[in-house]
Amino acid sequence: MRILVTRTDAIGDVVLTLPLCGFLKRQIPGTTICILARTYTKAVVDVSDSIDEFLDYERLMALPADQQVQTLKSHQFDAIIHLVTLKHMTEMAYKAGIGIRIGTWSRPYHWLQCNRLVWLRRRQSDLHEATLHFKLMKPLVREPIPKNLWEYYNLTNFAPLPDHYLQLQNTDKFTIILHPLSNKNALEWSLESFSELIGLLDPERYRIFITGSEKEQIELEPWVKSLPSHVIDLTGQLPLPLLITFINGVDGLLAGSTGPMHLAAACGINTLGLFPNYKPKNAGRWGPLGPRTDFIETQTDTLDSVSPEAVFTRIQRWKKMERNNG
Incomplete structure (x- = not known):
């Protein structure tokens, strides 16, 4: 299975995405995880074994609209998890024909363009951001959220230090x-x-x-x-x-x-x-x-x-x- 997760904001947000990705790889053997993220966060992805591929959000958005869809389609993703809710990405994933499109009930634009919806209101939640990520895995994995999420960061590929x-x-x-x-x-x-x-x-x-x-x-x-x-x-x-x-x-x-x-x-x-x-x-x-x-x-x-x-x-x-x- 090829899964795309979206986290197009800051370094810390991408760091807190790693445990979910590492857990999915462990629960679904053979899974390839790709993240859609900003260029400057790539170093976070590169150091972790929890994510296999990096899709540059800024490069994708610089393309004409039809090429954006074709690029997404060319990666042949089986599922997308909208960890960050972007209306244009929801529409793009729908047009690209990604089979499993996971969103939230709290976003009306997800109702028509996502086919797996999870009840989640981040602003009102008492849960940690990394734990909220795990809520969105339910359509793919029914396992309970692990206790020690940090065990799934999997930071191993450190750049050599002078x-x-x-x-x-x-x-x-x-x-x-x-x-x-x-x-x-x-x-x-x-x-x-x-x-x-x-x-x-x-x-x-x-x-x-x-x-x-x-x-x-x-x-x-x-x-x-x-x-x-x-x-x-x-x-x-x-x-x-x-x-x-x-x-x-x-x-x-x-x-x-x-x-x-x-x-x-x-x-x-x-x-x-x-x-x-x-x-x-x-x-x-x-x-x-x-x-x-x-x-x-x-x-x-x-x-x-x-x-x-x-x-x-x-x-x-x-x-x-x-x-x-x-």
């Missing part, structure tokens, strides 16, 4: 990434709070890295220059494939509700996420999903109520990752 970065990780100190920004996609802890936290982290015990995109590097530059000399600035240096590998090689990561936070959880390292306490942005819906995860929810409309001392207390509980470097 020696310079490997040496930065080669220390007896606890290595921790602080990822301050979110591209304005989530609430952000103040840079002043990050600075206070850095002051609490003993440089004899912790090796601290700051990460961020090239765009965020410009925004963070004045702040980074104000930090103590032992803090290592990696902003703008790591394209996504290398960032994933670097995250996998450290002991912990602190961030808001961002893609790197979800990647850290998927890699299985110590992960602390900072969240608002209101739906649908809270940790219950978007919290880090992994074997060593934790979160703090704010008591106000911002993250200002989260103190550096509270974050430091959580980080102190973390244990250094045990790795076989042989």
